[in-house]
Amino acid sequence: MPIGPIINGLAIILGGFLGAFFQNKIPNRLCKVMPLTFGVASMGMGVNSIIKIDSLPPVILSLLIGSAIGEIIKLEKGIEWCVNKIRTPTEWFFFKDRSSNVNEDVMEKFIAIVVLFCTSGTGIFGALNEGITGEASLLISKAFLDLFTAAIFATTLGYLVMTIAIPQFLVMITLFFSAGTILPLTEPYMINDFSAVGGLIMLATGFRISGIKSFPIGNMLPALIIAMPISKLFAILFS
Template structure:
């Protein structure tokens, strides 16, 4: 039973619902300041993961190749297209009148999709629960995700709730596949995977804070490539 996955998804769902409902009652200065704080937190967590790197050339190569693949298949554009398709029915359903410009909305929305669905903590937490039954990592993540979703929902509205759908699909898939994945990897590969995830979290934080709009979603294929490349580097160059 994927208890940790369910709790994590519910934390995003409930947090975003509460944040969107009480959005107008939260002071503007708080709604502006808190996303920047969460952006800083994402950068900090990213740096903490990056320092775990074992095979830097393999991580860099995975990032470059993954970003190229993401650009070619226009992964971020696909997420933006889905968000635009879903946004209007959601706002109509909940009688929401979000005055945010489409460009700024998509900048923030894509950033938090990556933050919730592709963080190293969530991926490893789901794999760990699937392999050991220990959901403590996802429980800890759920506390942070609850407040993060609530704060972002004060600005982005009920659309933040929709992130729970891809998040559940990704985490459940990882939970179910853990028995096949984890026996094939070692701490070296996991550390390189975490380091690449840390880079993505770092640039996601920069994007959420409005410092630089990195195409973070296009970097995600690198997470699939990093372990095989790290293993090949170990075999032929170490």
């Protein structure tokens, strides 16, 4: 029973609903300051993952090739298209949420938090760990953070934040059920390099959430898929 992914998804739905429903009652200064805090937290999680790196070349190569693939297939544009498709029924269901008009600034923040929620090292490792050991405490702890993060972002992005629970749940449930197949094929150095690639993307996500630099983090996501194979290939060729 995937308890962690379910609780994590419900936390985003609840946080997104409460944040959008009570958006006029939450102080503006809190809504402005907290995203900066979340950005710094994302950077911190990214640095924590980066320092686990085993070998720098495969990490850099994965990021370069993965970003090139994302740019070629226009992955971030695809995410934007999906956002616009789900926005209308979401607004209709929740009585026409006028705060969630999708302008450029809203799209920037939305894509950033999609990456933050769906590709965090804590979530990925937590889903794999629960799939192997049945221990859900890591994802349950993450759910508390996601609850408050979703609530704060929903004060500006509206009920749209609740829909992030869908891709996050799909990512986690896939990792949960594939853990028994994936982990036996990996080596510690492959997991470390994978974490480092995720850490770099999380670092870029923090810059984007904080409004410092708008990295194309959506287009960087394919790097996560190819990170472990490239790490393994590099070890075979140069060990």
